[in-house]
Amino acid sequence: MALDPYQVLGVARDADGKALRAAYRALAKKFHPDLNPGKPEHAERFKQINAAYELLSDKDKRARFDRGEIDAEGNEARPTGPTWRDFADAAGGERYHPGARGGFAPEDLEDILGGAFGFGGPGGGRHGARVRMRGSDAHYTLTVSFLDAARGATRRITLPDGRTLDVRIPAGVRDGHVLRLRGQGHPGFGEGAPAGDALVEIAVAPHPHFRREGDDILIDVPVTLKEAVLGASVEVPTVGGKVRLNIPPGSGTGTRLRLRGRGINQGHQYVVLQVVLPPGEEPELAAFLRGWTPRHGGNPRADMEAG
Amino acid sequence: MRIEAVTALFADLDEPELRLWVERGWVLPEGEAEAWEFQEIDIARVRLLHTLRRDLEVGEDSMPVVLSLLDQLYDMRRRLKRLLEAVDRQQPGLRASLLEELSRGA
Numbered sequence: 001m002a003l004d005p006y007q008v009l010g011v012a013r014d015a016d017g018k019a020l021r022a023a024y025r026a027l028a029k030k031f032h033p034d035l036n037p038g039k040p041e042h043a044e045r046f047k048q049i050n051a052a053y054e055l056l057s058d059k060d061k062r063a064r065f066d067r068g069e070i071d072a073e074g075n076e077a078r079p080t081g082p083t084w085r086d087f088a089d090a091a092g093g094e095r096y097h098p099g100a101r102g103g104f105a106p107e108d109l110e111d112i113l114g115g116a117f118g119f120g121g122p123g124g125g126r127h128g129a130r131v132r133m134r135g136s137d138a139h140y141t142l143t144v145s146f147l148d149a150a151r152g153a154t155r156r157i158t159l160p161d162g163r164t165l166d167v168r169i170p171a172g173v174r175d176g177h178v179l180r181l182r183g184q185g186h187p188g189f190g191e192g193a194p195a196g197d198a199l200v201e202i203a204v205a206p207h208p209h210f211r212r213e214g215d216d217i218l219i220d221v222p223v224t225l226k227e228a229v230l231g232a233s234v235e236v237p238t239v240g241g242k243v244r245l246n247i248p249p250g251s252g253t254g255t256r257l258r259l260r261g262r263g264i265n266q267g268h269q270y271v272v273l274q275v276v277l278p279p280g281e282e283p284e285l286a287a288f289l290r291g292w293t294p295r296h297g298g299n300p301r302a303d304m305e306a307g
Numbered sequence: 308m309r310i311e312a313v314t315a316l317f318a319d320l321d322e323p324e325l326r327l328w329v330e331r332g333w334v335l336p337e338g339e340a341e342a343w344e345f346q347e348i349d350i351a352r353v354r355l356l357h358t359l360r361r362d363l364e365v366g367e368d369s370m371p372v373v374l375s376l377l378d379q380l381y382d383m384r385r386r387l388k389r390l391l392e393a394v395d396r397q398q399p400g401l402r403a404s405l406l407e408e409l410s411r412g413a
Contacts, residue, residue, distance in 0.1 A: 084355035087348040088381035089388070095335060095348065097382045 005052030005065070005072050013066075017057070024053040133189035135196035142167060142200050146207035149173050150217070150239040150264050157200075167200055172215065172264040175204040210239065215267025220274050223247060225285075228275045238262045238269050245271055308345045310336075316350070317357055328356055333374060 006013055009023045031046040055072065056062050064070045087093050142157055152171030158164050165184055173179075178201050185196030211218040221236050231249035235242050238259060245257060255273045262269035278285075314320050328334050329343065334352050336343035345353070355377075359365040365373050394402050 084351045085381075087351045089384055091385065092348060093381055093385060096352065096378055 003048055003052070003072060005055050008048050008052035009056065011056075020053065020056055024049065024057075134194050135186040135188040137196040138185040138198045140198060140200045141203055142169075143203040143205055144169055144173075145205050146210055146212075147239055149175075149202065149204040150210075150212075159198075165198060169202065173202050173204070175202065177202045209237065212264070215264045217263045217267065217269040219269065219271055221245075221271045222274045222276045223251070225275060225277055228252060228273065236271055239264070247273065251275075308350065310343050310345070313345050313350060313353055317353075319361065320353075320357060325353065328353070331371075333370065 006015075009020065009027065011019055011023045015023070027049045028046070031042045031049060051073065055065060061070065065072065088096065138159070140157065140159070142155060144153065144155060148155070148169060150172065152173075153169045155167050155169060156164050157167055165181065167179060167181070169179075178199050181198040181200065183195045184198035187193075187195045209219050217239060219236070221234070223232070223234065226232075227234065227247055228251050229249065231251070232247045233244055234247060236245045236259075240262060243259060243262065245259065247257070251257075251273050253273060253275045257271045257273070259269040259271065261267075310322055310325060314322050314325055325334070329336060333356055334345075334349055336345045336349050338344045356370075359370065359373060360367075391402055394405070
């Protein structure tokens with residue numbers, strides 16, 4: 001609320017600059033908040049003193065205030081008529097009520113007395129102060145597929161109160177990551193109070209083939225004995241679709257082949273080969289192996305200690 | 308006050324627009340279309356509409372929602388005021404002790 005700046009400073013209307021300064025200094029010394037910790041009412045007073053001095057020490061503003069062109073807060077005085085509020089708060093305002101006029105229904109009383117107005121509650125304000133409480137955060141869990149988590153996606157979730165929320169899942173999100181959606185939680189309490197946030201915990205469902213290690217993707221890929229020995233070009237799945245992979249001759253089970261940049265963000269995909277034998281009988285292969293003496297590595301278990 | 312006198316109060320409001328507001332039920336002057344009579348409350352209402360549309364840039368489409376919420380708010384304030392007046396008549400001093408209790412944060 002704006003007070004008369006002359007009264008705030010305790011000076012006459014025709015006080016000159018010197019008198020103003022003197023009055024301001026004397027009051028500022030007395031009410032400066034740093035000199036009066038624990039006296040919030042002094043801080044308020046100091047603000048008024050400052051504002052008054054600011055207005056009156058500016059020749060132009062002071063002249064405009066004296067002529068009534070601006071108010072003590074420096075706002076333009078608006079030559080308007082009575083406001084809507086003046087009318088709407090009066091009984092005559094019922095003319096602009098959309099539904100039934102006047103009167104009290106019992107449920108109105110329940111609404112009002114049941115605390116619908118947001119009085120009180122934890123941290124309730126002082127009398128006269130508006131109660132404003134930020135709404136509480138709402139917690140949700142969203143399960144997304146491995147591929148959606150890797151590539152990013154938008155998922156719509158329906159909240160318990162029927163609202164729907166579009167959740168943008170960033171590419172590469174990890175299991176257990178919590179997304180904070182500002183202002184999408186429970187509504188605030190009181191006029192202008194902000195709503196809480198929605199905290200959405202992401203659960204990433206496992207994939208039958210892909211595994212994740214950091215930003216790398218691992219996948220086991222079976223290859224035939226022939227492909228492993230002779231080399232081949234095969235098609236393998238990645239999170240971004242199928243790509244061709246060259247298998248160098250002489251690759252065995254456990255060989256890791258890197259697909260550069262096919263992981264998550266800057267990661268790679270590693271293809272781990274699994275050599276599989278033909279499912280049926282192969283007499284020719286058996287005959288060949290009987291007559292075959294390997295050139296390298298006679299005993300692959302040589303490194304193993306005796307149990 | 309006639310419609311042309313009302314629009315004359317605003318630099319940027321013409322009769323067709325005000326007519327539209329009346330036809331939509333946003334302002335409720337008395338009388339027939341050709342002889343609308345705007346009371347003080349209606350002029351305050353026009354001022355509100357003007358503020359919403361021009362200063363706050365509320366879109367044409369959003370106006371019904373905004374007005375409906377505002378009207379409900381003021382309706383509730385009037386009811387609350389009547390309730391408090393009834394409280395005062397029934398039991399003087401009760402209002403003060405109610406406010407005191409509410410300010411403690413129940």
